[in-house]
Amino acid sequence: MIYFLTGSSPANSYSSVILTFFRHIYYYPTPSNLSYFWSFGFLSGLFLTFQLVTGVILALHYVSLSDSAFIFVEHIMRDVANGWLFRYIHSNGASFFFLVVYFHIGRAIYYRLYSFENLMIWVFGIVIFFWWWQQLLWVMFFREGRWVFEVQQLLQIYFLWFLL
Secondary structure, three states: OHHHHHOOOHHHHHHHHHHHHHHHHHOOOOOOOOOHHHHHHHHHHHHHHHHHHHHHHHHHHOOOOOOOHHHHHHHHHHOOOOHHHHHHHHHHHHHHHHHHHHHHHHHHHHOOOOOHHHHHHHHHHHHHHHHHHHHHHHHHHOOOOOHHHHHHHHHHHHHHHHHO
């Protein structure tokens, strides 16, 4: 009803908003060294989100008993709707996640982002990277036994206490 007061139609106001948006994007100030290498940080977050979502979905159907773990994996693959898809996304997503994180670190090294101005950001990123490796190694090598879960939780608590 506002277009009666202004004398313009809604179509003209929408097109002017869209035109203003595209002008802003076209003339947006960006650094000259901006390239596709800068998208690896976003991709690492995207793959981490995929890992978390598919991991939770798989954990809802998995029981970690040492004598029947393979039976539950087969149950996920055959009986759960799209279980095979979630399992393959989760297993291949881990490889892609670390590949993208390596490219992200490589981009930071190439552009010398470890300088004094960005030193705390660099250190925090490397600490997160080593924490991801700790998670990966605990899951890969110590899957059996409940004690591993408690040790891992204690290490995470000490790790977070160290950061504070």
